Amino acid sequence: MEKLVNGARMTLTQGDITLQEVDAIVNAANSELLSGGGVCGAIHSAGGESIARECAEIRKEMGDCPTGFAVITGGGRLKARSVIHAVGPIWRGGKQYEDELLASAYRQSLMLARDFGISSIAFPSISTGIYGFPIQRAAGIALKTIRSFLADAPGPVSEVRMVLFSPEDLKVYQEALAEMD
Numbered sequence: 001m002e003k004l005v006n007g008a009r010m011t012l013t014q015g016d017i018t019l020q021e022v023d024a025i026v027n028a029a030n031s032e033l034l035s036g037g038g039v040c041g042a043i044h045s046a047g048g049e050s051i052a053r054e055c056a057e058i059r060k061e062m063g064d065c066p067t068g069f070a071v072i073t074g075g076g077r078l079k080a081r082s083v084i085h086a087v088g089p090i091w092r093g094g095k096q097y098e099d100e101l102l103a104s105a106y107r108q109s110l111m112l113a114r115d116f117g118i119s120s121i122a123f124p125s126i127s128t129g130i131y132g133f134p135i136q137r138a139a140g141i142a143l144k145t146i147r148s149f150l151a152d153a154p155g156p157v158s159e160v161r162m163v164l165f166s167p168e169d170l171k172v173y174q175e176a177l178a179e180m181d
């Protein structure tokens with residue numbers, strides 16, 4: 001399923017993000033930029049140790065990556081040349097700026113991609129696993145944030161792919177995309 005925005009493609013697919021052939025994949029990271037479970041663990045183990053090494057260097061220079069922000073490393077052994085580590089919010093009931101922080105994690109990732117000359121980028125469903133953000137709500141925020149970035153100033157970014165791990169998650173995102181006016 002796809003939607004054209006300003007000549008750029010927003011696409012939805014089911015699969016494993018570590019296998020995507022795009023310029024950059026996004027990691028659902030933690031503020032410490034450490035390898036954890038979920039998609040983060042999968043990216044670190046598929047990409048190899050260079051990713052954790054680069055993350056440690058960034059953290060030494062800049063400290064923790066705050067929630068809603070993102071940093072970029074190389075892709076190690078992945079097909080993708082770069083990994084953008086985005087820190088989504090932990091769901092705390094919805095009144096702790098979780099919506100804004102989730103939108104920010106997507107926007108900051110897209111801005112980094114633009115600044116680094118990336119034309120294709122793949123996102124997982126940030127915050128909807130271990131961090132517990134309700135997926136329907138997250139899907140609307142993710143897709144609207146991507147659409148508004150592409151409509152405004154996408155630079156070289158010409159494909160943004162959401163990679164959903166399960167058929168159920170894909171369905172939620174398909175419904176959210178269909179509902180977007």
Ligand code: AR6
Pocket residue numbers: 015016017018028029030034035036037038039040041042088124125126127128129130131132133163164165166169
């Ligand atoms: N490809 C695509 N999506 C995946 C993959 C994969 N290989 N593996 C899991 N997912 P989560 P969060 C989906 O928990 O909620 C980590 O420990 C998964 O089904 O990975 O942002 C970090 O280090 C879910 O839909 O990320 C942080 O500490 C989505 O990816 C914390 O978890 C996100 O689930 C971040 O939690």
